[in-house]
Amino acid sequence: MRAEERRRRILEILAETYPDAKCELNFTTPFELLVATILSAQSTDKRVNMVTERLFAKYNTPEAFAALPYEVLEEEIKEIGLYRNKAKHIIEMSRRLLEAFDGEVPQDRDALQTLPGVGRKTANVVVSNAFGIPAIAVDTHVFRVANRLGLARGAKTPLETEKQLMRNIPRELWSAAHHWLIHHGRRVCHARNPRCGQCPLLELCPEGKRRTGAAPAAPAAVKARRSPGAGSRRTAGA
Ligand code: SF4
Numbered sequence: 001m002r003a004e005e006r007r008r009r010i011l012e013i014l015a016e017t018y019p020d021a022k023c024e025l026n027f028t029t030p031f032e033l034l035v036a037t038i039l040s041a042q043s044t045d046k047r048v049n050m051v052t053e054r055l056f057a058k059y060n061t062p063e064a065f066a067a068l069p070y071e072v073l074e075e076e077i078k079e080i081g082l083y084r085n086k087a088k089h090i091i092e093m094s095r096r097l098l099e100a101f102d103g104e105v106p107q108d109r110d111a112l113q114t115l116p117g118v119g120r121k122t123a124n125v126v127v128s129n130a131f132g133i134p135a136i137a138v139d140t141h142v143f144r145v146a147n148r149l150g151l152a153r154g155a156k157t158p159l160e161t162e163k164q165l166m167r168n169i170p171r172e173l174w175s176a177a178h179h180w181l182i183h184h185g186r187r188v189c190h191a192r193n194p195r196c197g198q199c200p201l202l203e204l205c206p207e208g209k210r211r212t213g214a215a216p217a218a219p220a221a222v223k224a225r226r227s228p229g230a231g232s233r234r235t236a237g238a
Pocket of ligand 1: 145148149188189190194195196197199200201202205206207208209
């Protein structure tokens, strides 16, 4: 199968498998999404949503966060990892938004990246989910799954991965593909034990074929210990 056809088929299967994939952070405004995304680094979306439900009921504007003492915000978000740094970034980001952007979250990725605590991934999440601008935010799941599937080949950095994905995926699918890859990474293509045996992409995945085909001894050994007719369903090869 040609590479282009293989990529097209991978995207079709992901779309069929995760038709409802979307941002799993809760927010009602671009500013709330920006705060939630800063909080989400090295934390789960579920934990962030628990904290922001309470937090945003009290504060949800740049003005409100800019006026907070660091200790107050630290106390509000202390259940989240790296909370001291994140409190500092959120307060300084809010002050910068007020000084330079009249308190409005910019829709431009480069402008967003001038804000404290906002890197390329966070900026991509915000432009894509708050403003509907096609973008591919590369987090740990997207990086891993894209490289395993060969959608990004041999990419060493998130930026390299993002650039390859932008070349290999039609622009109108960038934002959706970002969610598909995250969902697949969370549910099937786990970092340590990817469930290749249950993966709908196995036939198209170089890494899955390598993992399932590279361990012939294990299934054989298991089969030998089983009673005849016990079946030989292939399991994840990691
Ligand atoms: Fe991940 Fe395995 Fe599926 Fe490939 S076949 S995408 S490595 S779970």
